[in-house]
Amino acid sequence: MNTYDSPKAVENLDFAQLRDEIESVRERVNGLRTRLGRYFVQKQELIDLMAICTIAQESLLIVGPPGTAKSDLVTKFCEGLGLEGEDYFEYMLTKFTEPSELIGPIDLQRLKEGAYVRKVAGKLPRARIAFLDEIFKSNSAILNTLLTIINERKFYQDGRPVPVRLVMLFAATNLVPEFEELAALRDRFVLKAESVPVKDEHMDALLEKGLSNDLHRALNRRPWAGQAGLDDFLKLRRYLHLQMAGVGEGARAPGDDADGAVARDRKRWFPDDVFDLFRRILRTLEREHRVVVSDRKFIKLYQLIRARALLFHGGAVRPEDLVLLRYVGDRNEDFAPLREKVDALLRIG
DSSP states (O other): OOOOOOOOTGGGOOHHHHHHHHHHHHHHHHHHHHHHHTTSSSOHHHHHHHHHHHHHTOOEEEEOOTTSSHHHHHHHHHHHTTOOGGGEEEEEOOTTOOHHHHHOOBOHHHHHTTOOOBOOTTSGGGOSEEEEETGGGOOHHHHHHHHHHHHHSEEEETTEEEEOOOOEEEEEESSOOOOGGGHHHHHTOSEEEEOOOOOGGGHHHHHHHHHHHHHHHHTTOOTTOSSOOHHHHHHHHHHHHHHHTTGGGTOSSTTTTHHHHHHHHHHHHSOHHHHHHHHHHHHHHHHHHOOOOOHHHHHHHHHHHHHHHHHHTSSSOOGGGGGGGGGOOOSGGGHHHHHHHHHHHTTOO
């Protein structure tokens, strides 16, 4: 069967190989996120989320009005990784967007032969990272296709599932709609974060960085690039998975004693007091803000928090890693109250 997977070199690395280089990998990825932050004003928090979600391979929704750098953040992030050609795919959706615009046109020659196959060159199935602007304008014709790609990393060619190369999906919207027909798509974004306009007191910095970025673009310069590559994110993910599977603690292979390994991982890398705080915050958000975290989302939050701890300080989860709970809301009106509540419970600010 044809497949759109990349070479599996990173997936074949063992724990010992990764352990020897993991600190330099962390340094490169942290270097990318801090360097990228220098070319924006008040966007470091979003850039950090982009890095964490890419390690965990959890789609991130960026919410904000036009002109708040949503697409520029993703573009520079991908340029920073050195992605070129079909490795990066971006598209703005409208209610008239057709499936062929995202996953390629029907191959008419193959259709004459009786096969319903799409030409995917340069389209979403070939991308390593994708950015879909105004994603909630997806119509019913493409909604199921998008859900399958996001959930299962596959799409259908001639009735057969084919893996896609997608590592990370970023999406943007001006508003998070509450229509029931979009609930499944909305739920696929565990974290949703705001990109807000720059405050008046930072307008001088905004002008300076904006003009500087325009000059870089005009001169075809990318000073934010070259710090890290996508493989570095894949190595962090591989290392984290092996660590969670207990491979570094004496298990013979990733599948050995998986249940026991997960329990040991939580005991060592997610201390009881921090785990209790994690659950207490979620209970508070549900009770006071009607934010319900499903079982599936709870598991994904655990992995995202572990990814943050690995990237930011390389050790066990700390209370400050729980700041990710700021972003578990599903509605625009959730953003500010959840930030305030989570920060208060974590004694931030």
